[in-house]
Amino acid sequence: MSSLFPALTEALADPDGTAAHRSALRFGDRSLTYGELAATAAPLAARVGEAGRIAVWATPTLETAVAVVAALLAGVPAVPLNPKSGGGELGHIVADSAPALVLAAPGDQLPDALASLPRVDIDVRINVHADLDTGVRAPGPTPPALADELPALVVYTSGTTGPPKGAVIPRRAISTTLDALADAWRWTGDDVLVHGLPLFHVHGLILGILGPLRRGGSVRHLGRFETAGVTRELSGGATMLFGVPTMYHRIAEALPDDPALAKALARARLLVSGSAALPVHDHERIAEATGRRVIERYGMTETLMNTSVRADGEPRAGTVGVPLPGVELRLTEEDGTTALEAYDGETVGEIQVRGPNLFTEYLNRPDATAAAFTEDGWFRTGDMAVRDPDGYVRIVGRKATDLIKSGGYKIGAGEIENALIEHPGVREAAVTGEPDADLGERIVAWIVPADAQKPPSAAELADHVADRLAPHKRPRVVHYLGALPRNDMGKIMKRALAHD
Known part of the structure; x- marks a missing residue:
């Protein structure tokens, strides 16, 4: 029952301490230190603490990050909503998850599908202590100890085979995944992450926002992905870049005519791609222009992260690395129960995983939850892969x-x-x-x-x-x-x- 965000807890307890003055979040020209984030999120947490479940209008803004942090401080499950979703899909998610209210940035125009929900505008307090004296201020309330199995987020899947299903992600899955990635990537509080991903899914929200906050580091969100923004932030002290293949493809296309971008990428400690396979051609173009290789990881909504190329491992194009600490991974025959022992780079099997990184259930769908697991607790990912002799996993597609x-x-x-x-x-x-x-x-x-x-x-x-x-x-x-x-x-x- 440890804190998800030790630096934030420290800032709440000691508003004048070192942790409180560290940079936490920056979106464009708006930013919050850990002290400011604590002073902003804690009152919001108190306000929504009895809500039961809340929806968050997940625009790529400071307000979304504050809303989710507040929900996690309060122990209230948050349901991130994709602002680009159609009315039918939003209506399904609201009916299925039954949130008590919706959090949104002031001025956001919400669609009709959310009209029935009480709305709470997110008050982001930037420079909240600027007009106060420099004396010691009273500490804020210590966040309650929350059980590791308590639901943290309900993230809806893409719904390729029917209406989206809400994957209930416990606090335990978030902490263990982020700690396993810290081990694999040598991720510390000194790292500054850059990304321009949406905030309604695992990659952009959990890895991209909650990851830096758990480490006590900082994140600079671009708002909208542009190579100029990548150049600016990596040239200005950022150490890591998260992106999806489309973003890295744009980077690869721009590199021949953009020496400043090449120089900035060369300075990065870690370039990470995920959510889909990065083509080998783009891997090679980026490596040739920058001397840095992009590493890939593999996860999904229900499992968070399963594997990754390690920072101290071989950044081999076309692979997603090895299982993360604490994650069991096996390949199975078509029957879904017979394990394949081959590490030959050729034998294809379905990936199944087991470990503390897994979700607990599909909300209101016991049938779908039961079908997703084997009798002995392995989650059926539906992804097909081969394993190389050294254990590296290469995904070759979806089973379906x-x-x-x-x-x-x-x-x-x-x-x-x-x-x-x-x-x-x-x-x-x-x-x-x-x-x-x-x-x-x-x-x-x-x-x-x-x-x-x-x-x-x-x-x-x-x-x-x-x-x-x-x-x-x-x-x-x-x-x-x-x-x-x-x-x-x-x-x-x-x-x-x-x-x-």
Whole structure:
């Protein structure tokens, strides 16, 4: 029952102490020290402490960070809401989670789906002590000791196979994941993190905001991702950058004409990509221009983080590293119970995980919760992977959409996509399977060419893949597109491709 944020607890107890003066959060030109965050979040925590469950209008602002911290101080589960969600999805989430009220920044226009909820505007007190004398001030109330299993957040999944489900994430999962990442990444209170991710999901909110606060460090949020912002912050003392593949792709594209960006990235201690696979081509372009390699990690809403390339490990492109401390990971056969022992880089199995990083349940969905776990407590991720001889995990796709059974082989779409992107004539690529009378399924490539007027031919692409992987992994059909359909996190929506 330890504090999630020791530095914040220290600032509450001693408003004139060292911790209180440390930088905590910065969004653009607005910032809060730990003392200011304590003075802002503690009154809000007291106000919502009896609410039961609260919704947070999760814009990429200081107010969202303060709201979630206040909820965690109060021990009240917070439900982050994506401001880009449609009315139907928001209506479902509000009905399912039944929050007592919604927290929002003053001036935010909330949609009709939230009209029935009482609203509390978030009062961010910047420079709250500026007009006070320098004498010793009375300490604030010490946050109550809260049980590790107490729900902290209810984060709704993307709902690719139905309405979004609310994953109930306990305080235990947040603390153990962030501490495991601290071990893997050598993450300390001296680190300053830069990111421009949304704040309604695990990557942007838990890793990107709560992570620095747990370490006693600071975060600089860009508001909206721009390479100029990355350059500015990494040149101004920031040490870490979190991003998704779309962001790193933009960085890779900009590097040849932006020496200041290259220099700034070279100064970073750690560049981390997640939420989807970063193409090998972008890995190599960034490494060549900066001398720094991007590392990848693997997690999901229900499990938080499972694996990562370690800061002291080999930053190998195309892998998500090794299991984090405390996380058990296994690959299983199609029956979902028979464990695969192979570490050969070829044998594909479903990833299952077990450990303190897991969620407790899907809210109001005991059937879905039971189906997500094996009888002995392993969570079925639905992700397919292989393991290299040294234990590094390489994800090859989703079981539902990316496992292609062709000619008696089990093939992961992800490795074919990486191979296709290595072709100089390919800007983006996605791979799916479709029924084939002879093969069972045939491999289909969806290509965004680098030059729409001169796209590489289907035969050229098939030979390219066969040379790099194996003949049975070559695409049999190629479609050319102007862009791939993606969601807010940059993940390719393959179900939309399959219905084009």
